[in-house]
Amino acid sequence: KRIVVLISGGGSNLQAILDACADQSVAGQVVAVVSNRPGVMGLQRAVTHGADAITLDHTQFASRTLFDQALQQRIDSYQPDLVVLAGFMRILTADLVSHYLGRMVNIHPSLLPKYPGLHTHERALAAGDRQAGATVHLVTPELDGGPLLAQAHVAIDDQDTALSLADKVLVAEHQLYPLVLSWLCRDQLIFVDGIPHFDGETL
Numbered sequence: 001k002r003i004v005v006l007i008s009g010g011g012s013n014l015q016a017i018l019d020a021c022a023d024q025s026v027a028g029q030v031v032a033v034v035s036n037r038p039g040v041m042g043l044q045r046a047v048t049h050g051a052d053a054i055t056l057d058h059t060q061f062a063s064r065t066l067f068d069q070a071l072q073q074r075i076d077s078y079q080p081d082l083v084v085l086a087g088f089m090r091i092l093t094a095d096l097v098s099h100y101l102g103r104m105v106n107i108h109p110s111l112l113p114k115y116p117g118l119h120t121h122e123r124a125l126a127a128g129d130r131q132a133g134a135t136v137h138l139v140t141p142e143l144d145g146g147p148l149l150a151q152a153h154v155a156i157d158d159q160d161t162a163l164s165l166a167d168k169v170l171v172a173e174h175q176l177y178p179l180v181l182s183w184l185c186r187d188q189l190i191f192v193d194g195i196p197h198f199d200g201e202t203l
């Protein structure tokens with residue numbers, strides 16, 4: 001399968017995906033990486049891997065719609081089977097999301113439906129939660145609100161801070177995201193009318 005990854009930063013999830021494609025635990029190929037921020041480390045990771053590294057700086061566009069139109073054009077030029085959001089920190093328009101419905105996934109650093117949006121670790125700590133984690137979900141127009149595909153859990157310790165928790169969750173993300181992509185690339189996980197099916201069963 002052909003994969004396009006969208007990033008905004010360091011791209012440690014991207015790296016985990018690139019590694020999984022390289023060792024063939026994911027039967028896919030990252031053909032391009034698009035960042036909305038110039039100069040981020042994730043772009044370098046793409047170059048090292050031999051994928052196209054594209055910067056599409058959202059600050060150079062007059063509106064969200066114009067940015068998303070340009071983004072869609074760039075993504076579509078690669079004819080991807082999967083569009084993977086990995087630390088992509090921009091809200092996408094409903095038009096773009098609908099265009100990729102059933103082909104676009106995201107990883108979010110909380111146990112959704114808890115804590116969509118930002119500052120997930122601070123919120124989990126403030127709530128006194130004993131568990132945190134990450135969720136991979138199908139992207140729909142509702143922010144962090146699409147069907148859940150898989151979650152990884154980590155324990156919250158008394159001495160955890162938002163930073164230490166973010167580190168722990170990120171390590172779990174690096175396992176979880178390639179795993180879900182391996183299912184998608186093998187068609188073990190498919191979407192029928194936007195509803196996930198795993199090995200023929202609805203989730």
Ligand code: GRF
Pocket residue numbers: 007008009010011012013014086087088107108109134170173
């Ligand atoms: C991850 O925690 C991801 O869940 C969140 O942003 C972070 C990205 O990290 N949306 P990286 O760029 O993959 O290192």
